[in-house]
Amino acid sequence: MTESINDLCNAPIHPQAAEGLRLFNEGKYFEAHEALEIAWLEEKGKVRELYRGVLQIAVVYLHATRRNYNGVIKVYGRSQKWLKDWPEICRGIDVGQLQRDAKAVVNEINRLGMENISQFNNSLLKPVRWNENQTGKKHVYICDRCGHEMHEKNCKVTCPNCGNRFDCSDLNIYFD
């Protein structure tokens, strides 16, 4: 694994992708697909392909809930181009688990075939495991001495105006 893919995967998830995952995990696959599509359109880097792949799994699951055999098989096939080359976890998304879950869904749909797809059990449609803390929302620190916005890096919080500083573990001393 190169350093660049690590850097790429350690960056925060796009807010609309995060929203898409929340909707996905509520079983709102159509809405999830819409939010992930915005992330895909707005993201310029390679990670847009990951969002596109997750988007397509949302569509696969939507087709599964509608018992649309051809829809499941077709969209799952497309999704693999976008999903196969990522590390196990990227942007806080457990891509490996999602891939195994989606594969289990498709295997079951294949086993049932078009005639018996009505017997598909929706409990196979698992939520995406992801880390909500990787959304890149930063705490805004305001200096208690001068009111200036402070900078945080590696848990060291510094005021660029007056030099006031503290460690983020001391946060409750300054802000409660």
Ligand SMILES: [Zn+2]
């Ligand atoms: Zn200050």
